[in-house]
Amino acid sequence: MPHIITKKHNSIQTPSHIDGVFFDFIAHSPKEDKICVRVEAKTFLLTKLEKNGNDLIKLDVTTKVAPIILAKKALHAYIKLSKCEVISSNITIHTTKLEPQKEYLKDINYFVDDFHTSKEICVEVGFGSGRHLLYQAKTNKDKIYIGLEIHTPSIEQVLKQIRIEEIENIYIVNYDARLFLEFIESNSLSQIFVHFPVPWDKKPHRRVMSKEFIDESLRVLKIDGTLELRTDSPLYYEYSKELYESYTQKSTIVKNQSLEVSSKYEDRWKRMGKDIWDLTIYSDTNSPSIKLDTDFIFHVKNRFNFSELQNLFTRKPLVKDGYMVHFTYSFELSDKSGLIHISMGSFNKPFCVYLLVEDKNINYFVSRPVPTSANHKAHKLIESIFESGSFE
Numbered sequence: 523m524p525h526i527i528t529k530k531h532n533s534i535q536t537p538s539h540i541d542g543v544f545f546d547f548i549a550h551s552p553k554e555d556k557i558c559v560r561v562e563a564k565t566f567l568l569t570k571l572e573k574n575g576n577d578l579i580k581l582d583v584t585t586k587v588a589p590i591i592l593a594k595k596a597l598h599a600y601i602k603l604s605k606c607e608v609i610s611s612n613i614t615i616h617t618t619k620l621e622p623q624k625e626y627l628k629d630i631n632y633f634v635d636d637f638h639t640s641k642e643i644c645v646e647v648g649f650g651s652g653r654h655l656l657y658q659a660k661t662n663k664d665k666i667y668i669g670l671e672i673h674t675p676s677i678e679q680v681l682k683q684i685r686i687e688e689i690e691n692i693y694i695v696n697y698d699a700r701l702f703l704e705f706i707e708s709n710s711l712s713q714i715f716v717h718f719p720v721p722w723d724k725k726p727h728r729r730v731m732s733k734e735f736i737d738e739s740l741r742v743l744k745i746d747g748t749l750e751l752r753t754d755s756p757l758y759y760e761y762s763k764e765l766y767e768s769y770t771q772k773s774t775i776v777k778n779q780s781l782e783v784s785s786k787y788e789d790r791w792k793r794m795g796k797d798i799w800d801l802t803i804y805s806d807t808n809s810p811s812i813k814l815d816t817d818f819i820f821h822v823k824n825r826f827n828f829s830e831l832q833n834l835f836t837r838k839p840l841v842k843d844g845y846m847v848h849f850t851y852s853f854e855l856s857d858k859s860g861l862i863h864i865s866m867g868s869f870n871k872p873f874c875v876y877l878l879v880e881d882k883n884i885n886y887f888v889s890r891p892v893p894t895s896a897n898h899k900a901h902k903l904i905e906s907i908f909e910s911g912s913f914e
């Protein structure tokens with residue numbers, strides 16, 4: 523994560539700008555500040571906090587931005603503007619290095635609002651080095667591939683490869699695969715690949731593969747579309763086999779099958795003489811549409827003062843049937859405005875986001891939640907809290 527450690531220094535003035543980087547506002551809390559930055563049409567936050575008598579400035583994890591070079595540019599601009607003394611940093615920008623192909627890196631809302639294609643769509647979960655994803659895209663130019671990954675260096679690497687190989691049918695998304703399918707239109711995908719997922723033997727609840735994930739996969743797959751798991755982990759294999767067998771849909775298991783392309787992990791496992799299993803389940807029904815009629819706009823006025831809102835943060839998460847809202851931190855801009863950090867939606871996989879409260883107006887900041895039914899219900903609950911002025 524890009525960051526700088528500096529000697530203690532006074533904050534920059536806002537709004538201000540330098541070298542094409544705009545610093546719009548700073549919101550404060552007793553522990554840390556959130557600095558709002560705009561670079562190349564992307565808005566995100568930097569966090570500034572005291573660490574061992576120095577200042578640490580780093581990318582905020584909730585509004586995290588991609589590609590990572592934008593965060594590095596923001597930190598360079600911050601140093602210039604604040605004239606702070608840098609003790610250490612990891613923000614070198616290698617101008618001689620090949621830039622990743624940003625055009626194919628998409629925000630999650632692209633798939634909510636703008637993604638339309640008549641072509642077949644395939645998804646790869648956790649593509650890692652990207653060998654399989656790149657191979658598939660190059661071999662099937664008539665299909666669209668969406669690669670989901672949460673490891674930023676892998677994303678940057680694959681974006682570079684997309685540029686070198688001039689591939690035009692891949693979209694890369696930095697997003698948790700367990701959440702991605704929830705707002706994808708029913709019966710729209712042909713294949714979902716999950717190759718060598720992290721086994722999480724000690725924390726099985728963190729596995730990508732689960733009953734919920736298979737349910738969602740079968741919903742978004744067209745008839746005869748496939749969810750294809752490839753694993754070398756005997757425990758993951760047993761666990762997934764049991765899951766697949768609890769479905770009426772056809773499924774197959776093949777042991778030690780060679781594919782046309784072998785991933786980095788696979789090469790390693792093969793050298794170690796490990797077994798590899800392919801488990802495939804086939805969708806066999808047309809699922810109803812889940813299109814939600816929700817805009818995630820607050821159609822109410824806030825009845826709290828920003829200082830009254832502090833009471834929200836002493837509360838435990840509001841857990842309802844199938845959804846939750848937890849007000850976690852606040853950052854004050856003035857006595858009437860500030861940022862509120864919340865987690866909302868599904869209890870097992872909550873979505874973190876900020877609310878920007880400006881006197882009576884409330885808006886999601888920077889991006890709105892994706893349209894899942896848990897997020898929709900959580901949104902309605904937040905709306906009713908702000909409107910009634912009561913947490914009950």
Ligand SMILES: C[S@@+](CC[C@H](N)C(=O)[O-])C[C@H]1O[C@@H](n2cnc3c(N)ncnc32)[C@H](O)[C@@H]1O
Pocket residue numbers: 647648649650651652670671672673676697698699700717718719720730785786787788
């Ligand atoms: C063991 S690696 C396998 C990579 C690649 N599929 C291969 O076969 O070489 C697992 C990958 O899944 C990614 N990953 C783990 N959990 C994920 C999630 N919830 N959503 C998307 N990617 C995830 C990890 O960052 C990692 O790159």
